[in-house]
Amino acid sequence: MSMDNNINNAQVAESAGSTSEKPLLEVHGVTRSFGLGTETVEILHGIDLKIYAGEMVAIIGQSGSGKSTLMNILGCLDKPTTGEYYIEGRKTSDLDSDELAGLRRDYFGFIFQRYHLLGHLNATGNVEIPAIYAGIKSDKRVDRANDLLKRLGLEERKEHLPSELSGGQQQRVSIARALMNGGQVILADEPTGALDSHSGEEVMKILKDLNASGHTVILVTHDPKIAANAGRIIEIKDGEIIADYKNDKVSLERHQLAEEDRVVLKAGFILQMRAYVDRFREAFKMAFIAMISHKMRTLLTMLGIIIGIMAVVSVVALGKGASNKVVSDINSIGTNTISVFPGKDFGDIRSGKIETLTVQDMKVLEQQVFTDAITPNRQSSLLTQYHDISANAKVAGVSEQFFRVKGYEIANGHLFTKQDVDSLAQVAVIDENTRKRFFAYENPIGKTLMVGKVPCVVIGVLKASDSPFDSQDSLNIYIPYTSAMSRIVNEKYLGSMTIRVKDNVPNAVAQEAIEHVLTLRHGTKDFFTNSSDTILKTITSTTDTFTYLISAIAVISLIVGGIGVMNIMLVSVTERTKEIGIRMAVGARQSDILQQFLIEAVLVCLIGGGCGVICSYGIGVVFGMFVQSIKMEFSVTSIIAAVVCSSLIGMLFGYLPAKNAAKLNPIDALARE
Incomplete structure (x- = not known):
């Protein structure tokens, strides 16, 4: 960047706010590099930028200029390679992943070109998502979501899925979602890029109204006509800001955001962690919806667990039935009998003389x-x-x-x-x-x-x-x-x-x-005694040993089923990378993503375990038709053990995929199609 441009940019930035006013967002010497094979490509080169509360700023540039990369850094979806980024004077590099998630959830509101709505949720459900991760009570967030949709003209479409909405309607749902938790700063990436001209005008009107009500709006666009709606225009080219000027055709008057919509940043800023039960319930609900949405994948995932649990429960029942049969046979010669014989022990040659x-x-x-x-x-x-x-x-x-x-x-x-x-x-x-x-x-x-x-x-x-x-x-x-x-x-x-x-x-x-x-x-x-209890214990111990041995073999199939769960969940994470990115963009913590995928894995294993227990009872009925001498004996203990085992397998083998999902970079996940 030239010295003249630096001076010009500084003058424009000063004119945007009084010298005594602190900037809302401030960027110093920010660069962003990406690895490309063995090479490193720098997309942003030493960006300096100040944005003040209540501004409507347009960042304009051609594709590949770095404008979207800059917006991702401003919205805490990405981190700069070097340089510093401050939000109301707080250095973002000092914030941990949960604090950054809190900013994305309550402080920023994202409007994407491709809407990024979750296809299995209706309009109200999509708008609710940020409030779910904020721990807001169910009734309050539903009322808030419906109110926002009503303000944006979608009251009659709130129960519709994204596939049942037009592009303009989907973008308005995206705007409502951005405002769900306040959206003090609205970040709009090509908000009209996928819309027809009429829908685009409606979206721009909504954004200008939001700015007029006090929201800071940052537009990223390549279209000068869209940028002309902003009071301040920043041009970026090849990763450098080449111009930063006022738009004389638009009033620079900045409005204050209503006090109830302001998010106050404090040291150690982590958004509210209340309503843990509510958040868990919603994670459970989302996991269940995801399972229902992919029935075949869920069934195939369960199959290994069903076979494993069925084998373990059936083998234990068969072992217990065989053991009971042996015990019954022993009891038939006398329950708790003790025999007395002459001599010291069996085979005593002197016993005949006693x-x-x-x-x-x-x-x-x-x-x-x-x-x-x-x-x-x-x-x-x-x-x-x-x-x-x-x-x-x-x-x-x-x-x-x-x-x-x-x-x-x-x-x-x-x-x-x-x-x-x-x-x-x-x-x-x-x-x-x-x-x-x-x-x-x-x-x-x-x-x-x-x-x-x-x-x-x-x-x-x-x-x-x-x-x-x-x-x-x-x-x-x-x-x-x-x-x-x-x-x-x-x-x-x-x-x-x-x-x-x-x-x-x-x-x-x-x-x-x-x-x-x-x-x-x-x-x-001069005598010795022999107890049938000794025989009973010996035989019971022997049958138990064989039961444990066969159960251990059956457990192998259960472990194989668990590995199958892990593999399918890993594939699921890959397939749903974009969904994960959307959830992170609207404020999901790593723990929220981890919890959802872990619940899904445990649910799959629990349901599979239940089906396995039912199938084992079916095997018991069929077995009884063909074998009369031994009856399979099902115990509550073995069933409880099977359910616990299913849960543990879900947690054990579901943890790695869930952890991988939680560690995804939000911007990388959003970019995945």
Whole structure:
């Protein structure tokens, strides 16, 4: 820039305001450079400029002259490479991103050539946006938006989408949006460039009326006819101001902005942060609208989460069902049972010589408070005959309580009683295998089996058991233990005892009490105990391990779904870059953009998680049609865990795309088509 031009510009700037008046906007030595490959291109070269409150200034120049770049710096959409920019004496380089967002939201009002309206919001919704980010209550901002639209002649079009409005109507919506939070300084970039002449005249009239009411208006245009509406014209060429002069055809009288429309800048200026709940609700609403507007993309994003959650919930339900089946099988041999055997442990070669387990021991234990039922077991393998049919069978001498201890049920006939035990009755209860072997074609009740050398009348047949803990490949005959001890083995001691513990007594407590009682009676510990609770815990632990293993494999699909969410969200950020730029231009903070995209990711995952849970129930119904032995058991805990997992995945994998969106440069985002 020449020395003469510098002097001329300074004189014009002084004439624009009294020497005692401070400038509203002040630029000193501002340059702006952009990287172009390996080179750096400087668009603005040492710009000096002062603009005073109430002025209507036109910045005119050809395309590529740097006028839009200068306007972007004035509106805090961009930052100078070097030099300083002051707003009411405050240096903008000292402001953080939220403070700059606050300026764009309340201090400046932007009117763009291409309107930059959000297509999925109606006219009122577009005008409201700056007020949403300012935390203004819903009813107040709706009233304010409708009032502005009414003043601009759009009262009948406030419910229409941008695609349903003409170019002139869209520009008026853009103007209303610029005024929503006050718009003390109106920045209009080629405001009539995309309009016909009639609409252009209407827009210019509105801008002049705004200036007359006290708004500072800065026009950027290449059209001298548009610039002629301003009281001050600044010409820029090749990044330098070549002229700055008064327009004698326009009055330079400057009006004061109404006090209620003024925004007072203070140190640490950050616009109001009230109504957090309201802002969150609006972010939620905007995220939901964005999802509805792109149904297919949203569905594809959810698909990975649906499959992952469905797999995890189904596997856990299947694992729980299998575990419950095993537990049920264990319970079928007696719930909370404790067996007592002679010797130190299984396989003790001296156990056959120990004869200290007696009927009296059983009777003492039967009187204990923890005992629900008790039975001895004196077992032998004997040749059994019926007519011309013979086979080896396991013959067990038991008490009448044996069937309760083991959980066996009668299918035909009846069980023997305490009276049968006391009278050494020669009666027998047989299992289904024995019935098939000896009585395949007749009713066994009342028939006599020759058990060894002892005839026994069959009085009952047990229901078939599918428990893996019952002998499925042997013939089992149960007779009173008194009969077995006196008529078959001719011994006075018991082979073992099994105690069923009452449900309200911990198994470990009962086991300790049994050992204490028998040790006192025998004077030594010549026996050992074995608890079904130990078996139950071992098997439960095993099934849980397999469930965790399979769940871990299923979680892999959930992670893959999460990566899919991240990828789709990254694509979404790219597709919606311009929308992000618009929101930032009207005052959205980085945290607002981050919040919106994060809410969107979490919503996608939550809805996907819910669909996954529903699908897993569907799988459970289909599974039950084909598999009868195991039932899928769905738990509230696994469903809650799935929902929490969905939310965490949304937050985890949605954070990076949301952060990328929040860090976009507003001017770069606006330039993206």
